[in-house]
Amino acid sequence: MNWLAAFAHQVRFDARRARWWLIGSAVAVLAVALVSSTPSFTLPPLVPFDALSWVAIVLGAAIVVLQDTPARPDGFLVEKPVAASVRFASALALALAGLLGPAAAWAWLRLVTFDVPLGAATAVTAAAAGRATLMVLPVMTMAAFAESLGGLLGRGLAVLVAAGFASAYLAWDGPPLSQEAWRAGTVATSAMLAVCLLYAYRRRWPRGIGSALAMLATLGLVTISLRRPRDVTAADAAPAPRGLSLVIDSLAVGLESRDATDPVSRLGGVPFRLWVRVEGAPPGAIVEVDAVHLALERADGTTVVPRLLEANGLYGGEVVGAFRWKGIAPPAMARTSLTVMVRDTAAALAVQDHVLGRPGGRLVRGTLSANLRVLRPRILTRQFGEPGQWRAPGERIAVRPAEDTSGASLVLDRREITGWVARPIATLDLASLPDQPGFVDLDNTFAWAESADGREAVWLTSVDRRRDVSLLPGLDVLFQRRTLTPHASSGLAARDPWFTGARLHVRRWERGGTMRVTADVSRIVSRIVSRIASQAQETTSR
Amino acid sequence: MNPDPTPAVAVRGLTVRFGRVRALDDVTLSVPTGAFFALLGPNGAGKSTLLRCLVGAIPVAPGTVSLLGHDVARLPLSVRQRLSYVAEGQRLPHDLTVRHLERYLAPLYPSWDAAVSARLLERFGLPSARRTGAMSRGQRMLVALWSALAARPALLLLDEPFTGLDVAVKDRLVDGLLETLAEGGLSVLACTHDVAEVELLADWLGVLRDGRVMHAAPLERLREEAAARLGGSPVTLKALYLDLTKAPSGAETQGAA
Numbered sequence: 148m149n150w151l152a153a154f155a156h157q158v159r160f161d162a163r164r165a166r167w168w169l170i171g172s173a174v175a176v177l178a179v180a181l182v183s184s185t186p187s188f189t190l191p192p193l194v195p196f197d198a199l200s201w202v203a204i205v206l207g208a209a210i211v212v213l214q215d216t217p218a219r220p221d222g223f224l225v226e227k228p229v230a231a232s233v234r235f236a237s238a239l240a241l242a243l244a245g246l247l248g249p250a251a252a253w254a255w256l257r258l259v260t261f262d263v264p265l266g267a268a269t270a271v272t273a274a275a276a277g278r279a280t281l282m283v284l285p286v287m288t289m290a291a292f293a294e295s296l297g298g299l300l301g302r303g304l305a306v307l308v309a310a311g312f313a314s315a316y317l318a319w320d321g322p323p324l325s326q327e328a329w330r331a332g333t334v335a336t337s338a339m340l341a342v343c344l345l346y347a348y349r350r351r352w353p354r355g356i357g358s359a360l361a362m363l364a365t366l367g368l369v370t371i372s373l374r375r376p377r378d379v380t381a382a383d384a385a386p387a388p389r390g391l392s393l394v395i396d397s398l399a400v401g402l403e404s405r406d407a408t409d410p411v412s413r414l415g416g417v418p419f420r421l422w423v424r425v426e427g428a429p430p431g432a433i434v435e436v437d438a439v440h441l442a443l444e445r446a447d448g449t450t451v452v453p454r455l456l457e458a459n460g461l462y463g464g465e466v467v468g469a470f471r472w473k474g475i476a477p478p479a480m481a482r483t484s485l486t487v488m489v490r491d492t493a494a495a496l497a498v499q500d501h502v503l504g505r506p507g508g509r510l511v512r513g514t515l516s517a518n519l520r521v522l523r524p525r526i527l528t529r530q531f532g533e534p535g536q537w538r539a540p541g542e543r544i545a546v547r548p549a550e551d552t553s554g555a556s557l558v559l560d561r562r563e564i565t566g567w568v569a570r571p572i573a574t575l576d577l578a579s580l581p582d583q584p585g586f587v588d589l590d591n592t593f594a595w596a597e598s599a600d601g602r603e604a605v606w607l608t609s610v611d612r613r614r615d616v617s618l619l620p621g622l623d624v625l626f627q628r629r630t631l632t633p634h635a636s637s638g639l640a641a642r643d644p645w646f647t648g649a650r651l652h653v654r655r656w657e658r659g660g661t662m663r664v665t666a667d668v669s670r671i672v673s674r675i676v677s678r679i680a681s682q683a684q685e686t687t688s689r
Numbered sequence: 690m691n692p693d694p695t696p697a698v699a700v701r702g703l704t705v706r707f708g709r710v711r712a713l714d715d716v717t718l719s720v721p722t723g724a725f726f727a728l729l730g731p732n733g734a735g736k737s738t739l740l741r742c743l744v745g746a747i748p749v750a751p752g753t754v755s756l757l758g759h760d761v762a763r764l765p766l767s768v769r770q771r772l773s774y775v776a777e778g779q780r781l782p783h784d785l786t787v788r789h790l791e792r793y794l795a796p797l798y799p800s801w802d803a804a805v806s807a808r809l810l811e812r813f814g815l816p817s818a819r820r821t822g823a824m825s826r827g828q829r830m831l832v833a834l835w836s837a838l839a840a841r842p843a844l845l846l847l848d849e850p851f852t853g854l855d856v857a858v859k860d861r862l863v864d865g866l867l868e869t870l871a872e873g874g875l876s877v878l879a880c881t882h883d884v885a886e887v888e889l890l891a892d893w894l895g896v897l898r899d900g901r902v903m904h905a906a907p908l909e910r911l912r913e914e915a916a917a918r919l920g921g922s923p924v925t926l927k928a929l930y931l932d933l934t935k936a937p938s939g940a941e942t943q944g945a946a
Contacts (some may be wrong), residue, residue, distance in 0.1 A: 196935070219780070350748065
């Protein structure tokens with residue numbers, strides 16, 4: 148037999164031996180997945196499904212090795228003519244494909260059903276499976292050095308306790324751990340574990356230095372996993388370096404009406420996009436930009452807080468958002484939305500406070516770094532559409548957010564138990580997925596239903612939020628499900644016949660960066676200065 | 690016909706320590722090709738440790754061990770395909786049947802003999818469709834021996850193969866071994882303290898005590914020497930063993946090897 152044939156032969160044998168574990172694991176994953184994804188399912192707070200999947204996978208990986216652990220000199224395979232690399236590869240393949248496989252397959256399927264492109268879904272699932280492997284590998288390695296499950300649990304407990312102490316000590320008085328060091332440490336310890344596992348299969352009596360190295364590598368990996376890398380280097384934790392500034396490259400806000408048939412009024416989610424670049428920020432730094440306040444300034448100079456509803460002015464929903472990026476050094480995009488009702492307003496000015504939270508805000512060696520700056524740029528918006536006439540309250544209005552794209556909709560699905568259930572639509576790519584609100588923080592304020600004839604629309608609001616079970620350890624995407632209900636202002640009940648045949652619209656995110664419009668900080672500052680000057684002059688003239 | 694000059698097993702200066710305990714102490718041993726070498730010794734003498742060294746389950750240092758002419762530390766797969774080992778209380782995949790085991794083992798051994806396999810299964814009375822976990826201890830030992838013999842090995846290592854078995858199972862075990870030995874080409878090193886069965890099988894005898902090989906020689910020669918010591922009457926293996934284990938150590942009688 149050549150190596151591949153021997154590998155396939157060994158995998159068949161190992162799979163047969165561990166078949167009940169594998170089948171049980173797959174059935175458990177499938178059962179939890181199906182139950183958790185049904186509309187009526189509410190995640191019981193006391194049942195840690197995610198943790199259960201971890202336990203099942205980790206225990207299964209241990210069993211795969213322990214069923215003929217190389218540490219036992221009386222094992223069935225001890226003298227059998229099977230290459231060590233074949234046994235190693237077989238155990239690893241079985242643990243990954245047989246145990247992680249079903250969870251990964253389910254995660255991939257869920258991503259695809261959430262309209263994630265196939266390539267991105269595959270890449271994200273593979274990355275999550277890779278992170279889960281980091282947990283499986285130490286367990287398999289320790290199992291290869293243990294003669295029984297009891298021995299493995301003992302070693303595991305010892306490692307966890309030691310890692311806890313080591314992590315606590317390092318957090319208190321250890322050197323800072325940068326992202327790069329964390330990544331390098333993870334890769335190095337994982338590689339060392341893989342070598343130890345292969346060594347265990349080669350030596351068939353893996354004691355002494357091999358066992359010690361395996362324990363050490365496991366301890367290292369667990370300790371590293373317990374420690375979060377610092378966001379900045381030590382130099383950045385010092386007082387804020389000069390020249391750090393928030394630069395807003397471009398901004399696009401506003402409805403852009405081209406609808407000649409109904410130029411009267413507009414109501415909708417207005418995508419608010421800006422590019423943010425922090426000059427001088429270290430690579431890998433985390434910078435938070437919080438929009439803590441938002442106001443609109445009309446052409447006549449009056450300012451309106453968009454949370455207020457005014458008869459002839461502006462209506463705001465939830466507009467305050469917080470954004471967080473890693474790696475702020477290259478331009479990153481912030482998104483929020485502003486719900487506006489515009490009448491007799493030709494232009495508006497969004498005033499937004501940005502809190503640029505320097506990463507030094509974390510505890511560093513017991514001292515709170517004070518690298519916190521607050522920048523308050525004023526951002527000029529684009530012009531709105533034509534002025535129009537305000538409609539009477541309660542009248543249904545067709546809603547056309549600027550970002551709406553044709554075809555980006557789903558037919559509403561009527562559920563007897565939970566009312567209207569809809570799955571959000573999102574266009575994703577790998578880079579934007581972790582922050583993709585379609586999964587984590589989808590704001591359904593901007594979901595609306597369009598009547599079957601396309602002439603009317605009503606707002607839908609989210610009345611419930613339920614979290615689907617991820618099942619795949621390492622997958623950071625939480626599948627949020629919403630129960631949508633008509634906005635109170637519509638006067639419709641959830642099961643109103645009006646919804647028959649209605650279509651759901653959900654705001655669709657698109658990658659920004661093509662609309663380069665207005666302000667940068669210097670320009671904003673100059674505007675503020677000129678405004679202050681004009682007000683001073685006005686006061687003086689009075 | 691000249692015997693193969695390369696010994697099936699050659700151990701030289703082997704010492705194994707577990708902490709402060711010397712499990713094996715400068716062991717030197719040679720099992721001629723084609724011989725059934727019975728290594729007797731009391732419990733804790735180091736017999737199992739020696740066999741584990743031979744299959745590479747315990748590192749060999751200091752000392753050298755070669756099997757079928759190859760260093761055990763770098764035993765190629767082609768040599769391991771000619772080697773079988775049955776450990777004491779041999780662990781078997783408990784939820785697999787004999788049929789499953791044969792399906793797995795046969796492709797691993799080019800010399801696997803389906804006819805021998807079938808014959809041994811019949812002789813041992815093993816149900817091929819029953820899980821090994823549902824079998825008795827004796828049946829499991831027979832399964833282990835069946836899998837070892839059906840591979841038609843050149844060298845068979847047995848660790849206490851008769852311990853804890855009832856008389857009927859022992860008989861079947863001995864019969865199976867005798868039958869295979871009769872076909873030739875098989876060398877056996879069996880560590881045991883069951884002298885009754887060994888008397889039927891062995892043509893070489895060694896005694897291991899406190900980690901040291903006290904005696905190792907052709908059985909007949911040891912019998913003759915013992916008979917001379919004991920007054921000329923025929924000596925049973927049991928008597929021989931008792932005589933050897935109380936005799937002063939150090940007599941390396943491997944000379945014929």
